Structure formats: structure tokens, C-alpha cells
Amino acid sequence: MRSNKIDKAMHTLHASDDLYDRVVAESRERAEKGHGHGVPKPGRLALRSIPVVAAIGIAIAAMGGIAVSAVSNSEFFAKAFAPRGDNGSSQVAWDAIGGADDSKRIPCKQEYRVIAAEDVISDMENEVEAVGIQLHAWGYTMTIRDMIADENGCGVVRFSLDNPDGLHLAMQYGSTNEIIFDGSNDCYVGGMYMECANGVDLNTYSFYDEETLSDTHLDGTMYFTPIDDIDRADDETPGAATVMSGVKWYLNELQEGKVYSEVFTPSGLLETREFRDQQSDNTCYISPFSIWLKDHYGIRESLKLNLSDGSSWTILEDELLNEEGVSIFNTYVQSGVDSHPDAPGDVLVMSGLVDPEQVSSITSIKLEDTSTSERTYLPTS
Numbered sequence: 001m002r003s004n005k006i007d008k009a010m011h012t013l014h015a016s017d018d019l020y021d022r023v024v025a026e027s028r029e030r031a032e033k034g035h036g037h038g039v040p041k042p043g044r045l046a047l048r049s050i051p052v053v054a055a056i057g058i059a060i061a062a063m064g065g066i067a068v069s070a071v072s073n074s075e076f077f078a079k080a081f082a083p084r085g086d087n088g089s090s091q092v093a094w095d096a097i098g099g100a101d102d103s104k105r106i107p108c109k110q111e112y113r114v115i116a117a118e119d120v121i122s123d124m125e126n127e128v129e130a131v132g133i134q135l136h137a138w139g140y141t142m143t144i145r146d147m148i149a150d151e152n153g154c155g156v157v158r159f160s161l162d163n164p165d166g167l168h169l170a171m172q173y174g175s176t177n178e179i180i181f182d183g184s185n186d187c188y189v190g191g192m193y194m195e196c197a198n199g200v201d202l203n204t205y206s207f208y209d210e211e212t213l214s215d216t217h218l219d220g221t222m223y224f225t226p227i228d229d230i231d232r233a234d235d236e237t238p239g240a241a242t243v244m245s246g247v248k249w250y251l252n253e254l255q256e257g258k259v260y261s262e263v264f265t266p267s268g269l270l271e272t273r274e275f276r277d278q279q280s281d282n283t284c285y286i287s288p289f290s291i292w293l294k295d296h297y298g299i300r301e302s303l304k305l306n307l308s309d310g311s312s313w314t315i316l317e318d319e320l321l322n323e324e325g326v327s328i329f330n331t332y333v334q335s336g337v338d339s340h341p342d343a344p345g346d347v348l349v350m351s352g353l354v355d356p357e358q359v360s361s362i363t364s365i366k367l368e369d370t371s372t373s374e375r376t377y378l379p380t381s
Helices: 002-012 019-032 073-081 240-244
Strands: 091-098 104-111 129-137 140-148 155-162 191-196 201-206 217-226 247-253 257-260 274-277 283-286 290-293 300-307 310-318 326-327 331-339 341-351 359-368 372-377
Touching: 073 155, 129 247, 129 257, 140 247, 155 191, 191 201, 191 217, 217 300, 217 331, 217 341, 283 359, 310 331, 310 341, 341 372
Parallel strands: 104 326
Antiparallel strands: 091 104, 129 140, 140 155, 155 217, 191 247, 201 217, 247 257, 274 283, 274 372, 283 290, 290 341, 300 310, 300 359, 310 326, 331 341, 359 372
16 A cells, blocks of 8 residues: 555656655655554554655645743754744645545644743753764765754754755655655665664654755754664663664665764763553653653554643644544654563654643543543653
């Protein structure tokens, strides 16, 4: 089904056979990385895991804005979590193809929580570490500038990419400002990714800053989550232990393989806050930019943060659970993982920042067949 959708989209856009083959191969690799053991999640992740998602019928439209309660005013966070909608708006909307016969158009939207300079999460800026590593391959120079990682094993990286012969980006594909290479140069670069020093892969998505983009240079942000069965440093939930062992970046060429950077070892991790559902005893961990849901592998669901000021922010919501019939994807990257011990879970990086201390509860609603089940996660401290 995935290849059929890509086939239809690429032929609609009159893509060359060479570019078609490369995009399909890259899509398969990313789909296998993003779903834990290569198993796609229908409905939710399928719309966000394929780098040619724009070619499957996305139409971008600017929408309204939202305020944020507590975020950092540093340049790092201001760039990494800047609004990516048309003309700097704080929402973007598109239509995705769905249904059993691909005849249904599903309205989708993503929301970016606007960063206010006067709102600062205490000590968050101090967790950003300078990296200063360069990677050279096929005419490209990737400079890793800064990084922050949290106890969920998720993180945010700021970098730049240069190539005097051109970056060769395919801007007609992917999400807004997503970095996807077009394959027009002789040494085709499939993408930029991350691994842990021990070889465990990370699920990554990268986006460029529109205001500094040129034919030969971009500044950008890479967001990452863990995948599969990796352990968190405290052994309570998976995630951060392998990240703390060190990470490395690489450029991928479909024929020639990978070229790696040297290893960078974080000196610390941004703390998470634990939440627990009293009925199931399932746990959830949240940092200012990521969420880890243990024993959780929803197909069709709603995931909402309820804040202490009485407002709420919906992170995920299937169109069948949304009053307006819209699917909400307020995430940059999300992955299926195996929690400890041997239970499925979800981990994601949000499209905006929150203060975990201002989250009063987390509501998760699952739709299975025609019935729904609800969990309410409350802070443990």
C-alpha cells in the first residue's frame, strides 16, 4: 500500500524514474526506522513517516495562532521551535489521502506553540551544549553546532549544511521546510541521520530555517527520538542510556553507504516529570519538548496535555475523535518503541515547548472498533 501511494504521487508529479527509485528506497528506510521493528501504524504514523508525504496530496494553508505558557527565550529554542506555517503563521494544514481505496481526503493540521521572549523555563538554556563537529561527504559540509537531549532519549540539534555545488533540495516533497534531497547530483545524498555510539539508530527528521536558506547553505534543526528496545539511564523506561553513551551523525548515500562524524557524548540530560494512570498503573514521562508513553501503542487516539491555567494542548488526535473531523499531528517525530520490560510504547518530540510543572494531567483516548477507552495520567510528584 505504501509503495502504491508513492507510485501514484510521483507519477502525478512527473518525477523521473531515477528520482522515483531513490525516493521509494529512502521512504522504505525511514518507514522501517520510524515504527519500531518496521511495523507501520495505520492512520496516525503513516501520514508523518514518509518523506514524500507532500506528494500524496498535501495542500499547505496558513491558519491561526496559539500562545505558549513557559518557554526559553534563547536563540536555540527560538529557532528550533519557530512557527513554520505560511508567512510565519503558527499553524499549517494539508489534506492526506486515506480510506480503503485511497479515495478519502483527510484534513490534517499541525500547530506550533509560539515562543515568547519573556517566558523562560528555569535552567533549560543551561542544558544546551555546544558540539562543534563537522562532517564532510560528497561535497557537503555538515556542521553540528548545539544539542540538547532529555531523559526520554529525545533531543534537538541545531546545525548548518553547505555545498558550493548546490544543496539539491526537493522542496515539493515532505512537510513544511523538511530537508529532502532531490537526487539530481551525481553523488546522491539520501538524508541526514543520527546513531548512538553503540550502533543503535535514532529516528530523525530535519527542517531548514527559511530565512537563511540559499542554493548553497542552510541552517536547520534535527529532532530525534529513540527506536526499538533501548534502555533509559535509570532503567525505569527506555530512552536515554544509549544516548548518554554518545551520538554521531551521518550522511547517507543509497549506493555508497554512510559517512559518519566523530562521536559526541552529552554531559547531562534535561529532566522529565513522571505521570501515572491510576487505573492501569501505566506511566508517562514528559520533558519540555518530548513525551514517553509506556505500555502504549495507540492506533487511533487523542493525546492531550491539560495545563494548570485551565487551557489544554492537543498533541495527537485522529479525525474520528475530532469534532471537526481533522487529524492533528503536533509532533516533529514520533516512534514506536519497546518499553521495559517487553511492552510497547510511544515516544515523540512535540512541535512546541511546554513547562512540565504546568501540566496538571495528560488525557489519552483510544478508539478501538466502535468503542473508546480513556486514561488520565496524573503527576506522581
